[in-house]
Amino acid sequence: MKAQRKRFIGDQAFLITGLGLGFTLTIQITTLTAGDFADPYAIITTISRFFALTGSYLSIIGLLLIARIPWIENALGHDRLVVWHRKAMPYALYMITLHVLLVGLGYAGAEGKVIANELWIMTTTYPWMLPAAAGFLLLILAGITSYKNVRNSIKYETWWVIHLYTYLGVALSFMHQILTGGMFIGHPLNRAYWIGLYLSVVFSIVTWRIIIPLARSIRHQLVISKVEVEGPGVVSIYVTGRNISKLNAQGGQFFNWRILTKDRWHESHPFSLSAAPTDSELRFTVKALGDSTNNFAQVKVGTRVVIEGPYGIFTRDMARQFKHATLIGGGVGITPLRAIIDEIPDSTSIDVIYRARNHDDLVLKSELDELAQRRNVKIHYLVGSRTEHPINEVSLKKYVPRFADSDVYVCGPQGLIDDVVSACKSAGIPKDRVHHEAFLYHAQ
Amino acid sequence: MIRKTAFLITGTVAGVVGVLSYNPPQLNNSIASSNTNPVPDTAPSPTTSTSAEKITPSESPAPESTKTKAAAKPSQSATQTQSKSQAQNSTQTLSPTPVAKTSGTFAGDTSYTRWGPVQVQVTVSDGKITDISTLQYPNGDRRSLGISNQVIPWLQQEVLKVQSANISGISGATYTSNGFKASLASALQKAGL
Numbered sequence: 001m002k003a004q005r006k007r008f009i010g011d012q013a014f015l016i017t018g019l020g021l022g023f024t025l026t027i028q029i030t031t032l033t034a035g036d037f038a039d040p041y042a043i044i045t046t047i048s049r050f051f052a053l054t055g056s057y058l059s060i061i062g063l064l065l066i067a068r069i070p071w072i073e074n075a076l077g078h079d080r081l082v083v084w085h086r087k088a089m090p091y092a093l094y095m096i097t098l099h100v101l102l103v104g105l106g107y108a109g110a111e112g113k114v115i116a117n118e119l120w121i122m123t124t125t126y127p128w129m130l131p132a133a134a135g136f137l138l139l140i141l142a143g144i145t146s147y148k149n150v151r152n153s154i155k156y157e158t159w160w161v162i163h164l165y166t167y168l169g170v171a172l173s174f175m176h177q178i179l180t181g182g183m184f185i186g187h188p189l190n191r192a193y194w195i196g197l198y199l200s201v202v203f204s205i206v207t208w209r210i211i212i213p214l215a216r217s218i219r220h221q222l223v224i225s226k227v228e229v230e231g232p233g234v235v236s237i238y239v240t241g242r243n244i245s246k247l248n249a250q251g252g253q254f255f256n257w258r259i260l261t262k263d264r265w266h267e268s269h270p271f272s273l274s275a276a277p278t279d280s281e282l283r284f285t286v287k288a289l290g291d292s293t294n295n296f297a298q299v300k301v302g303t304r305v306v307i308e309g310p311y312g313i314f315t316r317d318m319a320r321q322f323k324h325a326t327l328i329g330g331g332v333g334i335t336p337l338r339a340i341i342d343e344i345p346d347s348t349s350i351d352v353i354y355r356a357r358n359h360d361d362l363v364l365k366s367e368l369d370e371l372a373q374r375r376n377v378k379i380h381y382l383v384g385s386r387t388e389h390p391i392n393e394v395s396l397k398k399y400v401p402r403f404a405d406s407d408v409y410v411c412g413p414q415g416l417i418d419d420v421v422s423a424c425k426s427a428g429i430p431k432d433r434v435h436h437e438a439f440l441y442h443a444q
Numbered sequence: 445m446i447r448k449t450a451f452l453i454t455g456t457v458a459g460v461v462g463v464l465s466y467n468p469p470q471l472n473n474s475i476a477s478s479n480t481n482p483v484p485d486t487a488p489s490p491t492t493s494t495s496a497e498k499i500t501p502s503e504s505p506a507p508e509s510t511k512t513k514a515a516a517k518p519s520q521s522a523t524q525t526q527s528k529s530q531a532q533n534s535t536q537t538l539s540p541t542p543v544a545k546t547s548g549t550f551a552g553d554t555s556y557t558r559w560g561p562v563q564v565q566v567t568v569s570d571g572k573i574t575d576i577s578t579l580q581y582p583n584g585d586r587r588s589l590g591i592s593n594q595v596i597p598w599l600q601q602e603v604l605k606v607q608s609a610n611i612s613g614i615s616g617a618t619y620t621s622n623g624f625k626a627s628l629a630s631a632l633q634k635a636g637l
Binding site: 010011014015016017018019020021022023025026029030031032125180182185 | 447448449451452453454455456457458459460461462463464467468469558589590591593594618619
């Protein structure tokens with residue numbers, strides 16, 4: 001997809017999101033009555049409904065962001081969508097929490113009851129309130145386990161399963177909105193809009209997260225064909241199957257992999273391709289990050305795999321001119337860059353800057369060295385801490401004399417990306433020639 | 445990012461303005477009139493010449509204040525205001541002495557539910573329920589009103605069909621349904637049905 005077209009689709013997506021927010025607000029505005037402002041408690045209840053509507057809308061957008069809708073993935077990039085999802089969802093949760101507290105307060109005040117008592121009565125007597133309360137607890141649980149400190153101390157797989165329950169949480173809360181929400185009862189258009197909104201999410205998730213990945217996996221019959229240990233904790237896994245070229249995967253993209261063994265089938269891992277796909281083979285290189293990445297070396301050849309993807313727009317197509325390419329990788333972030341090298345035309349000169357904490361962490365080193373001999377690629381290994389090898393305009397120009405002239409690809413931790421982006425800015429490299437993908441979320 | 449935010453805000457404003465220009469908020473209208481009034485006309489009866497709501501207030505010993513109230517709240521429908529006055533006088537017997545055992549209009553006792561009072565009135569002709577109206581129903585807040593608007597017409601139709609208080613309630617409106625049934629039962633008792 002051309003950059004201009006991507007931009008157009010991205011803009012449209014934001015416009016439609018805004019339009020939906022506008023409709024959501026008018027659901028409440030057009031159904032307001034004098035009674036909604038009759039007394040302070042009525043006003044509290046009215047505000048609570050505002051939070052309910054906007055919070056729910058935000059959560060719907062948050063779910064659409066990770067529904068793998070192809071046009072949006074291609075236009076905006078998977079890593080950004082995930083980042084936005086993470087930014088939006090806490091606010092959705094705050095708003096829904098406010099809704100619960102304020103509606104309790106508003107009703108309790110109007111009836112002279114204690115808020116806890118009122119919440120209990122509402123939960124037990126209103127239609128579909130018990131499921132809604134259960135759904136709310138599921139959302140809270142997902143929120144807590146996604147909080148940075150908690151997230152780091154639990155297994156990825158545990159987090160993932162709890163996160164799956166948020167779909168259930170959102171679904172459970174749906175009926176109480178439609179059946180008790182004053183803006184929906186007796187307002188068929190509002191109701192139709194709201195149902196349509198939720199159905200679009202169900203459709204997107206079922207289509208692009210379940211049906212298409214399953215269909216692809218079945219069609220391509222992917223099987224692990226070789227497992228190679230690259231270094232301490234680093235393994236390259238080769239996958240073969242039918243018509244792999246029809247997956248239209250590119251170097252720099254990644255798949256969510258699910259290895260179908262008894263103890264692993266329920267885990268999904270986002271791993272980048274570490275070589276450009278061939279007609280018959282995909283390769284991904286994995287560093288031990290999660291709990292079970294540790295023992296990928298023991299995965300048996302012949303094991304079936306199921307994939308979701310390819311995802312990501314961190315590909316050579318994004319390049320503007322390719323007079324020169326500068327690829328900057330941090331740690332295992334080198335793997336997608338390694339795959340991109342395969343797809344950059346031989347005529348383009350390439351500088352690779354590879355930063356790693358120590359020599360053992362230099363994944364795929366021998367392969368890179370071989371590439372450097374075969375074609376016009378120069379590799380700069382920066383082994384040591386960030387302070388030893390700072391990344392800025394000066395240092396980059398020292399390693400790469402043609403830096404200001406190049407298309408820049410950077411993949412690694414967010415800190416590295418920020419450094420490179422600001423270096424490019426001060427070197428006067430236009431934004432559309434700087435391509436980056438945070439590797440952080442792959443590890444999470 | 446600024447560009448995207450601009451698109452987002454443009455969309456939001458367009459959405460709000462678009463809908464509001466087509467369907468402006470009805471903030472100043474009363475609750476009852478912003479919705480279709482559920483009480484009258486659900487089952488127009490060919491046998492009763494006068495509609496039930498009109499009979500009751502003229503026969504009930506409503507105080508003069510009813511009229512001033514109605515004047516003070518012009519937005520509220522007459523039916524509602526008058527039926528409120530009935531609630532205030534609910535200790536009195538509201539139903540007129542029936543001319544015949546099996547014909548006339550009978551108001552049931554007001555049944556107080558969690559969401560507000562419910563009172564029904566039945567018109568009976570030759571032992572048959574020919575019309576039913578609901579004089580009072582939960583309307584204190586939007587949600588109650590909305591639920592009332594939905595379920596009361598349905599309950600009324602049920603009564604005309606079943607011809608007794610033996611109707612099934614509506615899930616999601618348990619309180620209103622039960623209040624409706626209780627008031628209906630007392631009205632039918634008065635009618636001797």
